[in-house]
Amino acid sequence: MKISYYPGCTLKTKAKNMDHPGIAALKALGVELVELPRWNCCGAVFSLADDDLLHLLAPVRDLIRVVEQGDNKLVVACSMCYNTLARANLLMQENSEKRHTINTFMEEERDYNGEVEVVHLLSFLRDEIGWEKIRESIKVPLKGLKIAPYYGCTLLRPQSVAIEPPEKRTLFKDLLETLGATVVDFPASNDCCSSYQILSNPDVGIEAVSKILESAESWGADAIVTSCPLCEYNLGKRQEDALKKHDTLKELPTFYFTQLLALALGLGAEVCKFELNYNGATRLMESKNFLTVV
Amino acid sequence: MTIEISDKTYDEEFVKKVEDISGENFHKCMQCGTCSGGCPMIEHMDIPPRRIMILTHFGLKDEVICSKTAWICATCNACSVRCPRGIELTKVMEAIRQLTLRKNINYVEPSAISEETIADLPQIALVSCFRKHTS
Numbered sequence: 001m002k003i004s005y006y007p008g009c010t011l012k013t014k015a016k017n018m019d020h021p022g023i024a025a026l027k028a029l030g031v032e033l034v035e036l037p038r039w040n041c042c043g044a045v046f047s048l049a050d051d052d053l054l055h056l057l058a059p060v061r062d063l064i065r066v067v068e069q070g071d072n073k074l075v076v077a078c079s080m081c082y083n084t085l086a087r088a089n090l091l092m093q094e095n096s097e098k099r100h101t102i103n104t105f106m107e108e109e110r111d112y113n114g115e116v117e118v119v120h121l122l123s124f125l126r127d128e129i130g131w132e133k134i135r136e137s138i139k140v141p142l143k144g145l146k147i148a149p150y151y152g153c154t155l156l157r158p159q160s161v162a163i164e165p166p167e168k169r170t171l172f173k174d175l176l177e178t179l180g181a182t183v184v185d186f187p188a189s190n191d192c193c194s195s196y197q198i199l200s201n202p203d204v205g206i207e208a209v210s211k212i213l214e215s216a217e218s219w220g221a222d223a224i225v226t227s228c229p230l231c232e233y234n235l236g237k238r239q240e241d242a243l244k245k246h247d248t249l250k251e252l253p254t255f256y257f258t259q260l261l262a263l264a265l266g267l268g269a270e271v272c273k274f275e276l277n278y279n280g281a282t283r284l285m286e287s288k289n290f291l292t293v294v
Numbered sequence: 295m296t297i298e299i300s301d302k303t304y305d306e307e308f309v310k311k312v313e314d315i316s317g318e319n320f321h322k323c324m325q326c327g328t329c330s331g332g333c334p335m336i337e338h339m340d341i342p343p344r345r346i347m348i349l350t351h352f353g354l355k356d357e358v359i360c361s362k363t364a365w366i367c368a369t370c371n372a373c374s375v376r377c378p379r380g381i382e383l384t385k386v387m388e389a390i391r392q393l394t395l396r397k398n399i400n401y402v403e404p405s406a407i408s409e410e411t412i413a414d415l416p417q418i419a420l421v422s423c424f425r426k427h428t429s
Contacts, residue, residue: 008418009417009418009421010416010417010418013416013417014416014417015416041417041421043421043425044417044418044421044422044425045369045421045422045425045426048316048369048382048384048385048388049315049316049385049388049389049392050314050315050316050317050385051314051315055425078418080418080422081418153368153369153370153371153372157370157371157372157374157375158371158374158375158382159375166375191334191370191372192334192335192368192370192372194334194335194368195368195369195370195419195422196368196419196422196423196426196427197335197366197368198415198419199402199407199411199415199419199420199423200365200401200402200423200426200427201338201365201366203338204335204338204366207337207338208334208335208368211334229416229418230416230418230419230422232416233415233416233419237414
């Protein structure tokens with residue numbers, strides 16, 4: 001099976017450790033993620049000003065590229081890109097006035113009416129591949145790894161693009177259990193990591209990060225897993241700042257779900273690129289003997 | 295803190311602009327405080343989101359515009375999904391930020407960010423921050 005894939009800017013640069021294992025894992029599961037030709041930055045955040053249509057052009061152009069491919073589904077791994085593309089798509093489906101203005105403005109493009117389905121890679125794993133197939137393909141069960149699934153904001157809010165009902169979220173849990181890990185469901189799972197405030201107001205950001213780390217640690221997690229490169233940066237790399245500020249905190253590795261999937265499928269450390277993670281990611285995987293088994 | 299509310303303090307143009315830019319009817323806020331109660335950034339704000347709603351309703355432009363609340367908001371949408379009146383507070387916060395940004399005033403100055411910081415940050419941090427905090 002081939003499917004159009006939108007990597008987004010960060011997965012091609014800073015988060016290759018999310019992109020590469022995802023592509024390799026899907027290949028091992030019989031799916032070819034085909035990178036969308038001529039994709040552009042989606043804008044990272046959905047435009048919230050009612051009179052701002054200009055910032056919708058970028059995500060809509062990406063969706064037009066999917067139609068040009070003769071495809072009607074787009075798989076996105078990055079949570080922020082998913083949120084932005086899915087909300088832009090929804091607007092093009094539901095708001096005929098704005099749709100008309102945008103289509104008229106982009107004279108050089110074909111008209112777009114929301115024909116594409118924007119799907120997050122986590123939903124794709126559940127709905128198109130299925131836990132059963134993944135379970136059958138596991139070579140290195142992540143036994144004994146106590147992992148806290150961190151949804152953040154953009155996978156669950158707003159409800160119109162949520163990958164599952166926020167009040168009974170099970171997707172991450174089902175995936176991690178399929179991989180053989182022990183799930184630590186912690187209360188800060190969908191709290192905000194401070195997002196771009198890490199740049200605008202770093203002190204505020206570090207406090208938000210500290211609370212999430214503290215929560216995951218107090219519930220006994222060995223590590224945190226996420227699907228957003230900005231969450232991973234804030235909780236991962238900026239963890240150093242949180243540790244300096246709060247001596248009660250302990251080091252807690254962070255991973256992308258694609259890395260854990262690839263690891264469990266037996267694709268090894270070279271594909272998973274744990275060296276690009278921060279704070280003892282490789283050390284933790286070695287201590288659990290997940291790297292020596294392969 | 296006592297705030298004077300009268301026809302002299304009511305800035306009609308400000309209220310209309312926030313209505314137009316946000317597309318939200320914040321006048322239906324019933325001041326339950328659910329937004330403030332669930333806001334992960336509340337401790338860093340000078341005015342809680344609940345109070346921003348009523349101050350905006352009463353057209354108290356200076357209190358709202360000079361507050362750092364909208365700049366601390368990370369648009370996480372925790373308030374919006376919990377609001378029992380169905381107000382998307384993140385859109386109201388966006389409108390409040392836009393009133394400053396549209397005067398060509400940046401909250402974050404891209405040229406002041408060091409090369410090391412730019413090299414360190416993931417691209418989505420820069421793009422999203424500039425989208426929210428620059429004109």
